[in-house]
Amino acid sequence: xxxxxxxxxxxxxxxxxxxxxxxxxxxxxxxxxxxxxxxxxxxxxxxxxxxxxxxxxxxxxxxxxxxxxxxxxxxxxxxxxxxxxxxxxxxxxxxxxxxxxxxxxxxxxxxxxxxxxxxxxxxxxxxxxxxxxxxxxxxxxxxxxxxxxxxxxxxxxxxxxxxxxxxxxxxxxxxxxxxxxxxxxxxxxxxxxxxxxxxxxxxxxxxxxxxxxxxxxxxxxxxxxxxxxxxxxxxxxxxxxxxxxxxxxxxxxxxxxxxxxxxxxxxxxxxxxxxxxxxxxxxxxxxxxxxxxxxxxxxxxxxxxxxxxxxxxxxxxxxxxxxxxxxxxxxxxxxxxxxxxxxxxxxxxxxxxxxxxxxxxxxxxxxxxxxxxxxxxxxxxxxxxxxxxxxxxxxxxxxxxxxxxxxxxxxxxxxxxxxxxxxxxxxxxxxxxxxxxxxxxxxxxxxxxxxxxxxxxxxxxxxxxxxxxxxxxxxxxxxxxxxxxxxxxxxxxxx
Numbered sequence: 001x002x003x004x005x006x007x008x009x010x011x012x013x014x015x016x017x018x019x020x021x022x023x024x025x026x027x028x029x030x031x032x033x034x035x036x037x038x039x040x041x042x043x044x045x046x047x048x049x050x051x052x053x054x055x056x057x058x059x060x061x062x063x064x065x066x067x068x069x070x071x072x073x074x075x076x077x078x079x080x081x082x083x084x085x086x087x088x089x090x091x092x093x094x095x096x097x098x099x100x101x102x103x104x105x106x107x108x109x110x111x112x113x114x115x116x117x118x119x120x121x122x123x124x125x126x127x128x129x130x131x132x133x134x135x136x137x138x139x140x141x142x143x144x145x146x147x148x149x150x151x152x153x154x155x156x157x158x159x160x161x162x163x164x165x166x167x168x169x170x171x172x173x174x175x176x177x178x179x180x181x182x183x184x185x186x187x188x189x190x191x192x193x194x195x196x197x198x199x200x201x202x203x204x205x206x207x208x209x210x211x212x213x214x215x216x217x218x219x220x221x222x223x224x225x226x227x228x229x230x231x232x233x234x235x236x237x238x239x240x241x242x243x244x245x246x247x248x249x250x251x252x253x254x255x256x257x258x259x260x261x262x263x264x265x266x267x268x269x270x271x272x273x274x275x276x277x278x279x280x281x282x283x284x285x286x287x288x289x290x291x292x293x294x295x296x297x298x299x300x301x302x303x304x305x306x307x308x309x310x311x312x313x314x315x316x317x318x319x320x321x322x323x324x325x326x327x328x329x330x331x332x333x334x335x336x337x338x339x340x341x342x343x344x345x346x347x348x349x350x351x352x353x354x355x356x357x358x359x360x361x362x363x364x365x366x367x368x369x370x371x372x373x374x375x376x377x378x379x380x381x382x383x384x385x386x387x388x389x390x391x392x393x394x395x396x397x398x399x400x401x402x403x404x405x406x407x408x409x410x411x412x413x414x415x416x417x418x419x420x421x422x423x424x425x426x427x428x429x430x431x432x433x434x435x436x437x438x439x440x441x442x443x444x445x446x447x448x449x450x451x452x453x454x455x456x457x458x459x460x461x462x463x464x465x466x467x468x469x470x471x472x473x474x475x476x477x478x479x480x481x482x483x484x485x486x487x488x489x490x491x492x493x494x495x
Contacts, residue, residue, distance in 0.1 A: 020068060020069075024070055025070050027064075028064040028065060031060060031061075032057050032058075032060060035053070036053070036054060040053050043056065045363075046366070048362060049101060049102025050101035051088050051102030051103060052362060055088060055357050056359070058084060058088075061083075062346070062350060062399075069393075073393050074338075074346075077342050077349075078342055080349060081111070084353050089106070089110055090105065092104075105357060106356065109356065110352055110353070113346070114341075118217075118224045118225075118344070118348070120315055121218055122221070122340065123315065123316075123319065124297070124314070124316055124318055124319060125315065127322060128170060129170060131332075132290070133179075135287050136281045137290060137291065138167070138171070139277060139278070141163075143278070145159070146160070149162075151271045153270070153271070154262060156201075157204055157261060160201065160204045161207065161208045162254060163208075165211055165212030166212060167212065168209045168211075169213065169218075169219045169247075170218065170298075172337065173451060174451040174452065176209055176452075177206060181205055181459070185459075188461065195267060195268040196264075196265040196266055197266065198461055199264075199462055200261035200265035202461045202462050203456060203467065203470055204257075204261060206455070206467075207474060210441050210444045210452065211254060211442070211478070214250050214437070214438055215247045215250045216239065216242065217237075217239055217311065220440075220441055221344050221394065221398065222395060222397070222398035222440040224344060226398065226433045226437040229351055230429060232355070233410065233429060235430050235433075237492065238304045238311060239301040240304050245490050253442075253477070253478055253481065257474055260473060289322075293317070293321045296317070297318050300317070343395050343399075344395060347398065347400075351402070351406075354403050355403075360403075360410075363404075363407050377412070377432075378432050378483065379483065381405055381408075382435055382482075385398070385436050385439040385440055385443075386442065388401075388443075389439065389440040389443035390443040390475075391449070394441065401436055402433055409433065431487045435483060438478065438486070442474060442479060444475065446468065
């Protein structure tokens with residue numbers, strides 16, 4: 001799963017920390033306080049309440065904190081939830097949380113962001129990934145899936161792109177990148193130093209990780225954020241519906257990346273031999289339980305429309321099976337990436353505040369979304385998402401943009417809107433929000449853009465200019481293809 005929120009970046013230098021604490025933090029606090037205390041008339045929105053003004057201030061605070069990473073992104077999310085509970089909930093500070101100041105948010109709804117159904121979906125995905133690694137399923141699958149590609153360098157490159165993208169649909173991007181780099185390291189060591197194919201193989205890791213995560217709702221946090229807010233707005237997207245549209249998109253992009261890497265970094269060597277170690281773990285009943293549970297869970301996710309079990313519920317089946325069989329213990333719980341779950345929860349809490357305080361409705365009435373060009377809004381939002389995701393967490397970017405764009409989608413779906421028919425005919429909100437999630441994942445032009453990018457850069461075999469060159473091309477092609485794919489070629493069905 002794509003985890004840009006981990007930022008994959010090296011430990012920040014002490015000087016950078018001082019700059020953030022001494023300069024950026026005071027600026028962020030001053031801006032937040034200013035937006036908090038100015039008269040509501042400052043915003044130029046009629047009927048804006050004091051509580052809604054506070055939500056705007058909290059939104060800006062979260063955006064700036066996530067953007068500059070003054071503190072870890074997941075801690076900003078936790079802080080955001082705490083501040084929301086204290087200042088805009090019905091159980092917050094008495095002198096602030098007075099109904100006279102505007103519609104307050106049910107405190108239980110804010111706190112439930114920590115256990116949102118989509119958070120549970122991610123939790124199930126993490127559990128599956130942890131058990132796959134613990135019982136050697138990752139090694140077995142890697143050997144099985146890469147074997148058909150032989151030793152021809154061009155086919156080995158395609159094999160790596162394919163296998164990594166499949167793994168990234170269900171596993172952590174960072175874990176997948178680290179694992180595949182370990183398999184690839186011996187190969188890179190024996191290839192001639194003047195063989196440009198080494199660069200192509202190294203870049204295949206972050207490219208496939210970032211693109212592969214697009215394939216499933218659990219592949220990357222922005223996907224989960226998109227699915228959650230769409231469901232909340234009445235535009236539910238099942239696991240199968242998402243995957244049916246996104247996996248073909250991933251296949252096309254992987255093939256394009258294969259051609260691109262071969263063009264820029266042609267192989268000089270005639271043969272590449274992979275040495276993936278065998279799974280030395282003894283096959284016993286525990287291994288069979290893990291395999292059966294893993295395959296059953298994926299099958300249930302893919303056939304949700306047949307059996308009717310929600311994908312969020314299905315995600316908890318592995319946790320139930322593995323804990324009751326004692327295969328998943330207290331030490332394994334520590335392996336769950338709680339920082340990702342809490343980061344996503346912060347975005348959900350922000351969306352809850354936006355909706356329950358009535359601010360979303362106020363924005364719909366204040367901005368004539370219905371009269372705007374649908375194409376223009378989607379393209380501009382996608383460009384903003386792509387740009388931000390190259391520099392900050394893709395989860396943070398999605399958490400900032402998607403709640404607002406859900407409001408935009410509702411405005412465009414207004415019966416009075418001139419472009420209403422076209423918007424709905426093309427899957428409307430589903431297409432727009434899914435496209436934003438795609439834009440977050442195709443942003444990969446810098447070493448700091450994603451953890452897999454940073455891992456590839458750490459090998460010393462990839463120069464920033466090479467990463468930027470390939471990343472920008474893939475980003476542009478992914479952006480254009482994503483737009484037409486989700487709004488013209490393979491749009492979501494209407495309600």
